[in-house]
Amino acid sequence: MLKLAKKNIRQLSKEELEQYFEGIGEKKFRAKQVYEWLWAKQAHRFEDMTNLSKDLRNKMEEHFSLPALKVDTTQFSADGTIKSRFRTVDGHLVEGVLIPTDERKTACVSSQIGCSLSCKFCATGYMDRKRNLEFDEIYDEVVLINKQSEEAYGKKLTNIVFMGMGEPLLNYKNVLKAIEMISSPEGLGMSPRRITVSTAGVAKMIRQLGDDKVRFKLALSLHAANDAKRHEIMPINDTNNIKSLVEALNYFYQQTGNEITFEYILFKDFNDSLQDADELVKLYRKVPVDLINIIEYNPIDLAAFEKPDEDKTMAFMHYLEKQRVNVRLRRSRGKDIDAACGQLANKG
Structure with a gap:
């Protein structure tokens, strides 16, 4: 039987x-x-x-x-970043990262095992999506990274970003339930205002976030300010073009008033010209964006992209600042252990 x-x-x-x-x-x-x-x-x-x-x-x-996520391996970066590979009860591997600064201790967590979106610059995008993480597994990631933060730095986590492996909005129910438990007084009691969900851009689900009146912040992985370029590096743009994302983000903001960020990785000779910067400014003005994060590209073996030189990066930044754009350059952390943005691929 x-x-x-x-x-x-x-x-x-x-x-x-x-x-x-x-x-x-x-x-x-x-x-x-x-x-x-x-x-x-x-x-x-x-x-x-x-x-x-x-x-x-x-x-x-x-x-x-009572299945639980377990730490499989841990790597320590020279800059203090800690990357963990977690093992699920059914033997899958998924990664999470602790990013420490003087004022913040941030957990970067994954929402899926692998990813189905195939973004050309991201190591996870070259992996198959095995399955969604359950909400209790996402909760465990936060618990385990929080424990690392307390052990290594004597401080609890201050922030959580859903910027690890997978597309959070394609695991909608589990991500929202995990955030509910993380922010519940009966769970970890963290403020949802300290949680940011990053999406490659699923317009329908961004609207759903608005309808559900969520209280966390939203980040859009934009990386190109026109459809032709975005389509080249992010296949999801075929079905979720920039116009549909602008409409969805405005709807989300009308419903929630929550903070929206644009994430923009600079790629050498692809999206780093002053014309690209000008297109980004125009897009910035169409959405109530709080901040544009300019991100350093972290090379991966599978993609031919390169990082622009410092002068080009600073020229891009200065152009945005001159146009009164609230912009910040996000320097990469944990590059030496493949823990930086776009590098998570379950390498030991």
Whole structure:
């Protein structure tokens, strides 16, 4: 006879836990205790739930599984960045990064195992998408990176960015549920204002974020300010052109008032001219964008792109500043361990 897989207890709501405990003749308040162990105290074994009787812990072990993400390997960069490769219970690998600065400790987390979007400049884009991460797995990434931050720097995480492997808006439900638990007082209690979800641009789902009145920030990976160039490096632009993204971002802002950022990687002789800068300024003025992040390109083996020289980069920056654009140059962190933007590919 086929043995059915046990249900992951963290996939149950508090109400479903209450029903379970009542169903086995236990008091309803047990659900609150267990919920606290699962989320606030991050217990990964039933035996750790010490305020429950041994008999009850055994019963739960019999009925449920409690899978958790584990750290597989950790790499330390000369600049203090820490990259971790995590292993899922079914043997998949996914990466997350701790990016420390004096004033911030930021977790860069993944939302999918691999990616289906095939952006030409990104190492993850050359991998197949195996599956979406479950919301409890995303939660575990944050918990484990937070632990690293406390151990290495004596400080908790201050920020979370969904800029790791995968497209967050193609794993919509799990990403939103993970953020709900991360920001819940019953979970990690982090302010959603300190969370940024980065998207390659799925117009329909950006509108959905507006309808769902989310409270976190949104970043658009733009990287080219016209359709011809964006299409060349980001196939998603075929079905989500710049006009549709501008409309979706304006709708998102009308519904939420949340901060929007443009991310723009500079590629040598591709999108780094003053004409490109001028097109970017025009686009900036069509959307209530709070900030444009100009990002240094981090070369990967599979792509022929190069980083422009410092003079070209500064000329681009100065042009934007002259046009009164709120712009920041984001220097890469963790390049020496392939932990920088666009480099995550599960290398050991």
